[in-house]
Amino acid sequence: MWHVFTCRCGAVTDGAGIRWQRYNQDMNINSIDEIEVEDAADTRPILIIPYMWIGDFVRGHTVVRVLNQRWPNRPVDLLVTSLCAPLVDYMPGVRAGIVWDLPRGRLAVAKQASLAAELRARGYGTALVLPRTWKSAIAPALAGIPERVGFFGEARFGLINRMRWDEKSKRLPRFIDKNAALALPADAKLPPEWPVPQLRVSPEQAAHWRQANGLGNGPAVALGPGSVGESKRWTYYPEAARLLAERGFDVWVVGGPGEKALAQEIVAAGGSKVRDLTGTDLRNGVLAMAAASVAISNDSGLMHIAAAIGTPTMGIFGPTDPYLWAPLNGLAATVLTKSELSCQPCQRTVCTMNDHRCMRNIEASEVADIAQRVMAQSSVR
Numbered sequence: 001m002w003h004v005f006t007c008r009c010g011a012v013t014d015g016a017g018i019r020w021q022r023y024n025q026d027m028n029i030n031s032i033d034e035i036e037v038e039d040a041a042d043t044r045p046i047l048i049i050p051y052m053w054i055g056d057f058v059r060g061h062t063v064v065r066v067l068n069q070r071w072p073n074r075p076v077d078l079l080v081t082s083l084c085a086p087l088v089d090y091m092p093g094v095r096a097g098i099v100w101d102l103p104r105g106r107l108a109v110a111k112q113a114s115l116a117a118e119l120r121a122r123g124y125g126t127a128l129v130l131p132r133t134w135k136s137a138i139a140p141a142l143a144g145i146p147e148r149v150g151f152f153g154e155a156r157f158g159l160i161n162r163m164r165w166d167e168k169s170k171r172l173p174r175f176i177d178k179n180a181a182l183a184l185p186a187d188a189k190l191p192p193e194w195p196v197p198q199l200r201v202s203p204e205q206a207a208h209w210r211q212a213n214g215l216g217n218g219p220a221v222a223l224g225p226g227s228v229g230e231s232k233r234w235t236y237y238p239e240a241a242r243l244l245a246e247r248g249f250d251v252w253v254v255g256g257p258g259e260k261a262l263a264q265e266i267v268a269a270g271g272s273k274v275r276d277l278t279g280t281d282l283r284n285g286v287l288a289m290a291a292a293s294v295a296i297s298n299d300s301g302l303m304h305i306a307a308a309i310g311t312p313t314m315g316i317f318g319p320t321d322p323y324l325w326a327p328l329n330g331l332a333a334t335v336l337t338k339s340e341l342s343c344q345p346c347q348r349t350v351c352t353m354n355d356h357r358c359m360r361n362i363e364a365s366e367v368a369d370i371a372q373r374v375m376a377q378s379s380v381r
Helices: 021-034 054-059 061-070 109-122 135-142 175-181 203-212 237-246 257-270 282-291 301-309 364-378
Strands: 002-006 046-049 076-080 096-099 126-129 147-151 162-164 220-224 250-253 274-276 294-298 313-316 333-336
Touching: 046 061, 046 135, 054 061, 054 175, 054 301, 061 076, 061 175, 096 109, 109 135, 126 135, 135 147, 203 282, 220 237, 220 282, 220 301, 237 250, 237 257, 237 274, 237 364, 250 257, 257 274, 282 301, 294 301, 294 364, 301 313, 313 364, 333 364
Parallel strands: 046 076, 046 126, 076 096, 126 147, 147 162, 220 250, 220 294, 250 274, 294 313, 313 333
Antiparallel strands: 002 333
8 A cells, every 4th residue: 555645736755754734734825825916906706606515525625725825805705505604603704604405316496596585685796606517507597696707508598697617627637727717817827736625614613512522631533434426435444443442542433314324333343442423414524624633534525624624634545636626725645546447536425446446445454554654744843
């Protein structure tokens, strides 16, 4: 198994030369100064229609920060689902979240019309429509928002009136590049680095959460074993939990209701020091990641949450490419298999090629060792 410790500036070092997240985050935060400030007298509110998967929603905070810099006096609101709504409370620079659950797979015309009426009443001057779907642009258009910025996507003539045509250009190779570019003028020079997403959780909030859940104050490892797409799920969380518990660490299994059965399996393997913290409230996941000493996660929403908070985060990657999908904040460790697989990265949700070797070849003992090293280094930062 090959593990590399990475930083956003592009350097890769071995375990003897770890470069820590805090350094990389500061570099990206300062890059916001590259974004030119426009009319400071403009106070028209801005609406962002973000992607509603948890990880993509967190990454969308980069767009908020670009807009805050470009127009310092224009408040920014986010359309948000009930699932992602707790995240808004931890996002600096967001005035409000508009909670509106639109069904997937159908237009839901009546709900779109009701949402449009709500948006019209709020008087938005600009809407950034990050998803490329036709459906995502309906309500802003019905609301008559004067500037509706988005990519051509599903031939959205009339719905988007500030059309961008460069979604597939070489200057926008990553998902975050495409989204953040919509917050700048069409012909703007892109900054060398985008500002990183931020979720702010105070030490007092994290301590109160630990106390309320009877979790003590010792070093703890938060595990995020779930993900959208089974191919992104690492195989050996139960064994890793057992090894970490044997070394004296508390282990918390974090996730939604879909991870409940897996969490119970991990708890059964790990013993009394392992706690199942899965549930329906995403706020619980945010606070768990903030209170943990280190987070270990698949390529998932919890990985992005932990990194945006500033918790040292280990991302385990198999079918997906860390360059494209790892948090802008950087990771304390990017864990990959050393096996050279012709199918990797396949970007598929289900493995169809090599019996999931990109994940199965990553051993639990090595992940536990890396976690221990990350915690040791973190304690002396």
